[in-house]
Amino acid sequence: MLFFADTVIKPYITASRYRRVCEIGASFGLTTDKLLELDSVSIDIIDPCLDADLRMKYRDDERVRVHQGVSLEVLQRIVGTFDCILIDGDHNWYTVYNELSTIEERGLLKRGGTIFFHDVCWPYGRRDMYYQPELIPEEFIQPFKREGIVRGQSELSDASPFNSDLCNAAHEGGPRNGVLTAVEDFYKEHRGKYKFFHFEEEHGLGVLLKTDGTVGGITYRKYHLMAKYSRLLRRLKRVKGYYASLKSSPRKGVK
Numbered sequence: 001m002l003f004f005a006d007t008v009i010k011p012y013i014t015a016s017r018y019r020r021v022c023e024i025g026a027s028f029g030l031t032t033d034k035l036l037e038l039d040s041v042s043i044d045i046i047d048p049c050l051d052a053d054l055r056m057k058y059r060d061d062e063r064v065r066v067h068q069g070v071s072l073e074v075l076q077r078i079v080g081t082f083d084c085i086l087i088d089g090d091h092n093w094y095t096v097y098n099e100l101s102t103i104e105e106r107g108l109l110k111r112g113g114t115i116f117f118h119d120v121c122w123p124y125g126r127r128d129m130y131y132q133p134e135l136i137p138e139e140f141i142q143p144f145k146r147e148g149i150v151r152g153q154s155e156l157s158d159a160s161p162f163n164s165d166l167c168n169a170a171h172e173g174g175p176r177n178g179v180l181t182a183v184e185d186f187y188k189e190h191r192g193k194y195k196f197f198h199f200e201e202e203h204g205l206g207v208l209l210k211t212d213g214t215v216g217g218i219t220y221r222k223y224h225l226m227a228k229y230s231r232l233l234r235r236l237k238r239v240k241g242y243y244a245s246l247k248s249s250p251r252k253g254v255k
């Protein structure tokens with residue numbers, strides 16, 4: 001999330017005149033600190049505080065409320081409505097799908113409000129990861145192992161160090177697996193009410209707008225165009241790289 005704080009999230013919040021933010025999964029509070037640079041913003045953090053004691057960190061900041069606990073419990077009792085919600089907590093289908101369903105059922109996001117999601121691309125777009133697997137009902141948990149992830153390979157590998165300390169789903173893809181799958185499943189059920197796009201950089205940033213029934217969404221449209229443009233640039237770069245590699249590799253039969 002931090003990667004996008006200055007480039008997308010802060011300017012988007014400013015342009016949309018958002019004030020009340022909820023951050024699910026704050027870790028050490030690095031993205032929180034960035035958002036607090038905006039004077040008009042107040043933040044409710046939801047996190048079991050597995051990485052840091054966020055209550056202690058923000059004890060003197062009256063713009064921050066820390067709700068220590070897991071999202072699916074706290075979202076049931078949190079009071080108020082938010083302009084913007086950042087979702088970067090437990091990276092699995094069950095949690096993200098139910099976070100969205102609870103936000104929708106309880107009306108926690110204002111119309112015209114936006115939800116940002118980190119990790120909608122590789123490695124967790126199509127693969128679950130569990131911080132606390134014991135909290136996920138058996139029928140929704142994928143078989144998982146503490147083994148590393150390899151790009152382009154569904155199976156985990158004990159030779160890969162990539163996130164090998166985390167509980168990663170043993171296979172990539174398929175139903176009810178991964179953060180992007182969760183967002184898409186929710187979106188399909190609420191198509192007329194929301195709009196969605198994502199940036200591909202830095203493991204992906206999803207942007208879900210709750211449309212307000214009027215024109216609205218000017219900021220959303222601007223950033224949607226930015227994402228399309230950066231995707232196009234990435235594709236051009238890949239094509240350029242491909243042709244450069246063809247040029248530099250010796251052709252068969254030519255000495």
Ligand SMILES: C[S@@+](CC[C@H](N)C(=O)[O-])C[C@H]1O[C@@H](n2cnc3c(N)ncnc32)[C@H](O)[C@@H]1O
Binds near residue numbers: 029048070071131
């Ligand atoms: C990837 S880190 C968040 C990074 C943070 N957004 C940033 O930009 O620096 C994930 C965080 O989610 C928290 N977490 C894990 N399970 C959670 C859950 N069920 N509800 C809320 N937060 C959770 C962890 O404690 C951890 O702090």
